[in-house]
Amino acid sequence: MKVLVTGGLGYIGSHTVVELLEDNYEVVVVDNLSNSSIDVYDKIKTITGKDFVFYEEDVCNEDKLDEIFAKEKVDSVIHFAGYKAVGESCEKPLMYYENNLMSTISLVKCMQRHGVKSIVFSSSATVYGSPEKLPIEEDFPLSTTNPYGTTKLFIEHILTDVCNADNTFSAIMLRYFNPIGAHKSGLIGENPKGIPNNLMPYIVRVADKQLKELSVFGNDYDTHDGTGVRDYIHVVDLAKGHLKAIEKAAKSSGAKFYNLGTGTGYSVLDLVETFKKVNNVDVPYKIVGRRPGDIAACYADPKLALEELGWKAELGIEEMCRDSYNYILKQKEK
Ligand code: NAD
Ligand code: UFG
Numbered sequence: 001m002k003v004l005v006t007g008g009l010g011y012i013g014s015h016t017v018v019e020l021l022e023d024n025y026e027v028v029v030v031d032n033l034s035n036s037s038i039d040v041y042d043k044i045k046t047i048t049g050k051d052f053v054f055y056e057e058d059v060c061n062e063d064k065l066d067e068i069f070a071k072e073k074v075d076s077v078i079h080f081a082g083y084k085a086v087g088e089s090c091e092k093p094l095m096y097y098e099n100n101l102m103s104t105i106s107l108v109k110c111m112q113r114h115g116v117k118s119i120v121f122s123s124s125a126t127v128y129g130s131p132e133k134l135p136i137e138e139d140f141p142l143s144t145t146n147p148y149g150t151t152k153l154f155i156e157h158i159l160t161d162v163c164n165a166d167n168t169f170s171a172i173m174l175r176y177f178n179p180i181g182a183h184k185s186g187l188i189g190e191n192p193k194g195i196p197n198n199l200m201p202y203i204v205r206v207a208d209k210q211l212k213e214l215s216v217f218g219n220d221y222d223t224h225d226g227t228g229v230r231d232y233i234h235v236v237d238l239a240k241g242h243l244k245a246i247e248k249a250a251k252s253s254g255a256k257f258y259n260l261g262t263g264t265g266y267s268v269l270d271l272v273e274t275f276k277k278v279n280n281v282d283v284p285y286k287i288v289g290r291r292p293g294d295i296a297a298c299y300a301d302p303k304l305a306l307e308e309l310g311w312k313a314e315l316g317i318e319e320m321c322r323d324s325y326n327y328i329l330k331q332k333e334k
Pocket of ligand 1: 006007008009010011012013030031032033034035036057058059060079080081082083084099103122123124125176177178179
């Protein structure tokens with residue numbers, strides 16, 4: 001099977017391309033490198049010993065994308081391409097609506113024109129807004145608190161409408177919880193530009209002494225130690241979920257939604273303490289006020305993905321902490 005992967009040189013996309021190649025899929029990546037680097041192309045080939053086709057193109061460019069579909073004759077699509085920073089989306093909402101929605105619309109138009117009937121889409125647990133109870137199940141009410149989240153919800157609606165209009169079309173929306181970790185080779189991982197917004201990239205830079213200390217945003221939440229609780233998932237487990245999803249999408253039709261999480265919540269301090277222990281490093285921190293917009297706790301009920309995709313997360317919080325740090329240490333060796 002030949003799979004077109006948009007955003008395939010990004011953090012989650014690159015790990016998924018590795019899993020696809022190792023499972024003998026043919027892969028075509030379209031990425032405009034707006035948040036990734038061409039080095040990742042070679043790193044994926046080094047890890048897998050396999051080649052794949054790469055186009056440096058914007059997925060919003062429907063004419064170019066159409067040429068790629070005409071040439072490559074892919075069987076299915078995984079759509080990672082998009083912007084993902086919550087704070088930036090509040091400052092530049094139109095940039096987010098334009099890139100995330102237009103890339104999806106041009107992609108699906110090309111799929112329709114070339115008879116490609118299945119897509120797996122990167123959605124997010126952010127579509128659950130502030131959940132009223134936990135763990136979160138897929139049929140919980142949906143709402144969003146920022147433009148980034150709204151793009152995810154809109155795209156879920158768009159793909160559902162496309163499925164409703166064509167009963168041979170299949171769209172699987174994967175709602176990721178909090179991906180962290182890196183490939184065990186240390187060759188690919190997450191290395192955001194500037195000061196990181198997310199917890200794990202921040203911890204890693206404090207451990208590496210690039211940043212002085214972590215600010216823990218609030219210790220007065222209704223959680224076991226007062227700090228925010230999230231469902232951290234190893235990016236390699238997440239990547240494997242996409243292979244299960246494309247298999248499912250290829251033999252079904254309609255819109256389907258799955259949580260990809262472990263089902264276990266860890267607090268900020270749980271993650272810090274595990275990171276320190278596993279990597280034998282110090283991570284100084286101070287408690288500061290809550291970050292606006294944060295919720296106390298968020299973790300998945302992952303049973304639907306197990307029942308219908310045959311997928312469950314295998315790697316634990318120790319591996320996530322170890323592999324995140326290993327990636328940064330390997331980056332420094334360059
Ligand atoms: P990433 O930024 O590392 O990867 C996205 C890739 O898409 C980048 O390589 C970027 O260059 C590319 N891209 C962006 N717009 C493009 C366009 N118009 N045309 C072609 N390429 C384009 O992000 P990621 O963490 O790998 O996330 C992948 C997807 O998963 C995104 O859609 C994101 O919203 C979603 N997601 C991520 C998280 C997370 O915490 N990382 C959580 C939930 C959902
Ligand atoms: N946190 C800190 N200090 C920091 C960064 C984060 O204490 O410097 C805390 C947060 O308050 C939260 C937890 O660490 O309690 C996790 O925060 P992240 O920013 O790593 O992740 P979020 O759960 O806030 O958001 C992430 C993605 C969103 C996505 C959401 C749900 O960034 O894009 O998960 O999938 F929408």
